[in-house]
Amino acid sequence: MLFNSQPFLLLFLPVVLAGFFLLGRRSPVAAAWWLAAASLFFYGYWNPRFLPLLLTSVVLNYRLGALLRSRPSRRWLAVGVAANLLALGWFKYAGFLAASAHLPVPDIVLPVGISFFTFTQIAFLVDTCEGKASEGRFAHYLLFVTYFPHLVAGPVLHHKEMMPQFANRAIYRPRALDFAVGVTIFVAGLAKKVLIADNLAPYANAVFNHGGNPSLLLAWGGVLAYAFQLYFDFSGYSDMAIGLSRLFGVRLPLNFASPYKAATISEFWRCWHMTLSRFLRDYLYMPLGGNRHGKARRYVNLMVTMLLGGLWHGAGWNFVIWGGLHGIYLAIHHAWSALRLPLGRRAAMTITFVAVCYAWVFFRAADLHGALAYVAGMSGANGIALPDAFASRLGGLLPRVERWGITFYGGGGSQFIDTWSAVAAAAAIVFLCPNTQQIMARFAPALDSGASGASGASGASGAHRPSRLAWAPTRAWGVVIGVIALLDLLSLNRPSDFLYFQF
Structure with a gap:
C-alpha cells in the first residue's frame, strides 16, 4: 500500500486512527496491538507471502532480546547479528554473488523493507546487550518493528526513542x-x-x-x-x-x-x-x-x-x-x-x-x-x-x-x-x-x-x-x-x- 494512494488515504488511515484512539481510551496495550495489526496488514498488502518472514524475524529477535536482557552475552549477540545479516544477505545479495561467481542465479524476490526492519532489530539487539534498551511486552516490540510509517523506507529506529512515547498515555487521546x-x-x-x-x-x-x-x-x-x-x-x-x-x-x-x-x-x-x-x-x-x-x-x-x-x-x-x-x-x-x-x-x-x-x-x-x-x-x-x-x-x-x-x-x-x-x-x-x-x-x-x-x-x-x-x-x-x-x-x-x- 502506498502513502500516495486513495485506498491508503480514504480507507486505511481513517480506520486505523479511529481504532487507535477508541481502544486507547480503555487500554493502551489494546491500542498497541491494533496499531501493530494494522501495520502488518499495511505490509501484507504488498505481498502476503512475506508476512511469515517478517513475523519470524520479529519473534526470533524478541526472544533473543529477552535472553540478552537477562544474560548479556557477546556470543549470543554475535549469533543474532549474524542470523539477521544472513537473512538479509540471502534475499538481497544471493543473486548478485551468484552472478559475480558465474553461478546459476536463484529466483529470489526482495521483500519490501527488509533492509530497514533488519537494521532496526540489529540496533535493538546491540542496545539490549549493552543495557540501553529493554522490552518486556511482545505487543510493544512488534509495534516498534512494524510501525507502518517507517516500515518500508525508514527511518531506522532506536527502541529508546520510540517506546517511551507509546508508554505515555497522553498519546492515546486525540489532540487538535x-x-x-x-x-x-x-x-x-x-x-x-x-x-x-x-x-x-x-x-x-x-x-x-x-x-x-x-x-x-x-x-x-x-x-x-x-x-x-x-x-x-x-x-x-x-x-x-x-x-x-x-x-x-x-x-x-x-x-x-x-x-x-x-x-x-x-x-x-x-x-x-x-x-x-x-x-x-x-x-x-x-x-x-x-x-x-x-x-x-x-x-x-x-x-x-x-x-x-x-x-x-x-x-x-x-x-x-x-x-x-x-x-x-x-x-x-x-x-x-x-x-x-x-x-x-x-x-x-x-x-x-x-x-x-x-x-x-x-x-x-x-x-x-x-x-x-x-x-x-x-x-x-x-x-x-x-x-x-x-x-x-x-x-x-x-x-x-x-x-x-x-x-x-x-x-x-x-x-x-x-x-x-x-x-x-x-x-x-x-x-x-x-x-x-x-x-x-x-x-x-x-x-x-x-x-x-x-x-x-x-x-x-x-x-x-x-x-x-x-x-x-x-x-x-x-x-x-x-x-x-x-x-x-x-x-x-x-x-x-x-x-x-x-x-
Whole structure:
C-alpha cells in the first residue's frame, strides 16, 4: 500500500486512527496491538507471502532480546547479528554473488523493507546487550518493528526513542494540534512526491534510458533531473512518515534536512538519510575504530563503512562504486580539513553538489558500462550539442557558437527546454526555500527538529533553524494547505512507488 494512494488515504488511515484512539481510551496495550495489526496488514498488502518472514524475524529477535536482557552475552549477540545479516544477505545479495561467481542465479524476490526492519532489530539487539534498551511486552516490540510509517523506507529506529512515547498515555487521546501539524507535514510531503518528484521522473528517464553517449548539456540535464527527483521523492516520504506518525501523537527521528545545501560531504551525510548515517557510524564505523587509531586507519574505516553503505542500498557493482566514491570523498574532505585552507561556503557547496551528482550516475544507471559512458558525457568527452531548433534562433551568433565547439543534433528543442526548465524550478525550491522542518520548527514535528544532524554537528546551512516562513494554525495557512491538498488528490490517478522502496 502506498502513502500516495486513495485506498491508503480514504480507507486505511481513517480506520486505523479511529481504532487507535477508541481502544486507547480503555487500554493502551489494546491500542498497541491494533496499531501493530494494522501495520502488518499495511505490509501484507504488498505481498502476503512475506508476512511469515517478517513475523519470524520479529519473534526470533524478541526472544533473543529477552535472553540478552537477562544474560548479556557477546556470543549470543554475535549469533543474532549474524542470523539477521544472513537473512538479509540471502534475499538481497544471493543473486548478485551468484552472478559475480558465474553461478546459476536463484529466483529470489526482495521483500519490501527488509533492509530497514533488519537494521532496526540489529540496533535493538546491540542496545539490549549493552543495557540501553529493554522490552518486556511482545505487543510493544512488534509495534516498534512494524510501525507502518517507517516500515518500508525508514527511518531506522532506536527502541529508546520510540517506546517511551507509546508508554505515555497522553498519546492515546486525540489532540487538535497533533492533527494540524501532522496533516500539514503529510500534505507537504505528498506534494513533493506527486507534484515535483513524479514530474521530474520522465526527464531523468528519457536521458538515462536512452543509453548511448550523451553530450555535456544533455547528460547534465538528465542527472540533475534525477538528483532532484530523488531528493523530492525521499524528502517527501520522510515528511509523510513524520506527518503520519504525528497524527498518532508520536514523533519520529528526523531523516532528511536539506542535504544539497551541505558545504562538505560529511555535512551531506549528516543531512541525507540521517538515521542510516547514524546507524553506520554507531554500529560499524565506531566499532571498526573510528578515528582513534591514526589517519590511515581512519581512511580505511571510512572506506569500509561507505562500501558497505553502498551495498546496503543495492546488490550490484554500481552501488559498490557509489559507496566507494563517497568513501573517497570523505577521505579527501578530512585531508583537506587538516590543511586548514579557506574555501568559501558557496564554492564548497558547489563542489559538494557536483561530486554528489557524479556519484548519483552509478546509483541510477542500469549497468556499469552505461554509468561510465554517462560520466564521460558529463565530463565533456562527447562534446556540447544543442537541438537543431536552436540553430535558427541564434542567427548571426551561429558561427561564433560553432567556434566554441557547440554542435547541433536532430530534433526540436522542446524536450531540452522542458528538462532544463524543470531542473531550474526544482533547484530554486531546493536552494532558495526553507525545508519542512524549518517551516514547522516551532511545533517540534520530529524528535530532533531543533537539534543537530545525525552526527551531532550543525545541519546544512542551518537546515534545522526556524524559518521566517513559519507555519501557524491560522485560517490563512489552512487555505494554503487545503489548496495543496486538493492538488495532491488530483494527482493520485497514477500512484507510483517511492524510489527508496527498492533498497
